[in-house]
Amino acid sequence: MLLSIDTNSKTVKGQKQGYMTGILYLAPFTLSGINLCPMAEKAKCHKACLNTAGRGAFNSIQRARLKKTQYFNNERELFMLELVRDINALIRKAKREDFIPIVRLNGTSDIRYENIKFNHNGKLSTIFEAFPDIQFYDYTKISNRRNIPDNYDLTYSYSGIAGYQKYVQIAINAGMRIATVFRNRSDIPETFLNMRVVDGDNSDLRHLDAHGVVVALYAKGKARNDMSGFVVG
Numbered sequence: 001m002l003l004s005i006d007t008n009s010k011t012v013k014g015q016k017q018g019y020m021t022g023i024l025y026l027a028p029f030t031l032s033g034i035n036l037c038p039m040a041e042k043a044k045c046h047k048a049c050l051n052t053a054g055r056g057a058f059n060s061i062q063r064a065r066l067k068k069t070q071y072f073n074n075e076r077e078l079f080m081l082e083l084v085r086d087i088n089a090l091i092r093k094a095k096r097e098d099f100i101p102i103v104r105l106n107g108t109s110d111i112r113y114e115n116i117k118f119n120h121n122g123k124l125s126t127i128f129e130a131f132p133d134i135q136f137y138d139y140t141k142i143s144n145r146r147n148i149p150d151n152y153d154l155t156y157s158y159s160g161i162a163g164y165q166k167y168v169q170i171a172i173n174a175g176m177r178i179a180t181v182f183r184n185r186s187d188i189p190e191t192f193l194n195m196r197v198v199d200g201d202n203s204d205l206r207h208l209d210a211h212g213v214v215v216a217l218y219a220k221g222k223a224r225n226d227m228s229g230f231v232v233g
């Protein structure tokens with residue numbers, strides 16, 4: 001299976017709101033030999049990446065992510081068709097268990113899926129066109145992703161690095177909500193970047209949040225000790 005279904009404590013919280021979440025976790029940044037996170041060096045998030053949080057701490061999980069990433073890099077068309085099969089399986093499972101299926105493609109990567117077309121039922125389609133009734137969502141550090149279909153919700157991912165601030169401003173100007181990783185709950189202010197702060201740890205259902213707010217997340221995995229400036233506090 002390419003998709004992991006509710007294996008993350010935060011997406012499990014989404015079940016209380018009626019959602020079942022499938023997440024695709026790949027090997028981030030340059031771990032596979034090809035950079036899947038084009039802004040990671042500028043944001044300095046690669047060392048504190050969530051890739052090492054939760055189940056990602058296990059070597060077996062890291063090996064599986066690397067294998068999936070090599071599949072994505074080397075056999076793109078087959079990979080996308082397998083993703084279609086997995087999303088269909090998620091839809092069936094969610095229906096059986098009375099949940100709304102939702103999909104996050106960049107669990108630990110930052111790929112412009114809106115630009116990836118593959119042959120689906122004899123037609124060149126993106127994954128969003130293949131599933132027009134499914135809500136997709138992601139966090140991204142790419143501030144100029146504008147060609148986004150209606151069923152794909154993006155939250156911009158903040159970093160405190162000085163050289164990254166011009167990209168943050170582009171995202172703010174575009175009205176995106178901004179996810180920010182704070183080191184401790186006690187570091188979380190009521191406003192940040194002149195925007196209202198909302199709790200992002202109660203679920204991963206970002207598409208339900210308003211635009212133009214800061215979504216507060218808490219450092220996990222290696223991020224707890226990050227001193228690069230990516231984590232705030």
Ligand code: SF4
Pocket residue numbers: 028029036037039040045046047048049050051107108109110141
């Ligand atoms: S935090 Fe996001 S952009 Fe940064 S390395 Fe990890 S997956 Fe890539």
